[in-house]
Amino acid sequence: MLNGKGNLIQKIGKEGRGPGEFQNAGSFLTVHDSLAVTDGPSHKIEVFQYLNTKYEHIRTIDIENQKLLGNLLGLTDKGILLENDIWLSPFAPKNPTETAISFLDHKGDILQDTLFSVPIHEFVVHDNSETAFVRGKIFGNSSKLAYDDNKGRIYSLWTDKLSIDYFTLDGERHHAFSYPLLQPVNITKVERDSALNRLDEPTRDIMRKHMPDVKPIAGHMVVDDQQRLWVELLSEELGHGWFAFSADGEPLFHIKIPHHNAILQDIRGNTFLWNYTNKKGVPTAVKSRVNIPEV
Structure with missing residues (x-):
C-alpha cells in the first residue's frame, strides 16, 4: 500500500502457505475497509480489514474443493462474486464458450456455482x-x-x-x-x-x-x-x-x-x-x- 507520492505505507502479507500468506498473489479488490486477494496455487482467498491505520488479516477462505479459480469481481454482504477463469482451471471443458460467475459465502461455500454466465474472450x-x-x-x-x-x-x-x-x-x-x-x-x-x-x-x-x-x-x-x-x-x-x-x-x-x-x-x-x-x-x-x- 502506497501513499499519493508513491512511498510505502504497508506491505500486506508475505510469501508462504499460511494464513495471510501467498504463493502467488493474483486478483484483488477493495470494498470500503476490506481487501480480498486470491492465491491460485493455494486455491484460497485471503481477506484483510483496515483497522488502526493498517490492513490486518481476518479470514482465509479455502476454495480448493469448489473447483473454482478466477478473478474477484465483488464483495457483498452475503459473499464474494468470482469470475471463473476457465482457461486456467483444470476442470474446464475442452471448448468452453462462456465464463460462469459464481457466488460464494464468506466461508468459501458455494451459494450458486453459476449466478450467470458471459461470453468468453x-x-x-x-x-x-x-x-x-x-x-x-x-x-x-x-x-x-x-x-x-x-x-x-x-x-x-x-x-x-x-x-x-x-x-x-x-x-x-x-x-x-x-x-x-x-x-x-x-x-x-x-x-x-x-x-x-x-x-x-x-x-x-x-x-x-x-x-x-x-x-x-x-x-x-x-x-x-x-x-x-x-x-x-x-x-x-x-x-x-x-x-x-x-x-x-x-x-x-x-x-x-x-x-x-x-x-x-x-x-x-x-x-x-x-x-x-x-x-x-x-x-x-x-x-x-x-x-x-x-x-
Whole structure:
C-alpha cells in the first residue's frame, strides 16, 4: 500500500502457505475497509480489514474443493462474486464458450456455482506440438464486467457494440442501454502488419488466419462512486476516450486518456487513477483531478 507520492505505507502479507500468506498473489479488490486477494496455487482467498491505520488479516477462505479459480469481481454482504477463469482451471471443458460467475459465502461455500454466465474472450487454441498455445485473438472481442456495490448490479459489456446489460444478485438479467448506431471500425493494413510483426513465426501465420476484419468499439468499463458507468470507446466517430453514462444510458461526460496505453482503474468524484507502462517500460500509476467536460 502506497501513499499519493508513491512511498510505502504497508506491505500486506508475505510469501508462504499460511494464513495471510501467498504463493502467488493474483486478483484483488477493495470494498470500503476490506481487501480480498486470491492465491491460485493455494486455491484460497485471503481477506484483510483496515483497522488502526493498517490492513490486518481476518479470514482465509479455502476454495480448493469448489473447483473454482478466477478473478474477484465483488464483495457483498452475503459473499464474494468470482469470475471463473476457465482457461486456467483444470476442470474446464475442452471448448468452453462462456465464463460462469459464481457466488460464494464468506466461508468459501458455494451459494450458486453459476449466478450467470458471459461470453468468453475470443481465443485461438493451437495444439500443434511445435507451436502449442492458447492466446487471445489480435483485435478480438472480450467480455467486460464491472460491479456496482451500491446498487448490487454487475454490468456486462461485449466489446463488439455499445450494448450494456446488468445482472442483479439473484442472477436476473436486465438491459441497461445500447447505442446501435456505433459501428466497429475496419482494421487497416498498417495496424494488421504492425500487430503481426511483433510475433515470431509460425505464430504469425496462425494468428493472421484468426484476425477479424474489424476492431471492437469498446474497451474497458468502470463504475464510479456515483453509480456512473464509464466506458472506454474506440470509435473513430467519437474519438478514443472514456465516456460516462448514467445507469439509464444518458451520456454525461467525456475525457481523453493521458497516455496511449493508460488504463483507468478507479474514479472518486473527479479524481481519476490510471496505470500504464511508460517509455522506459516502468509500470506507472497516475492520480489526476479533472474538470470533467459534459458531452
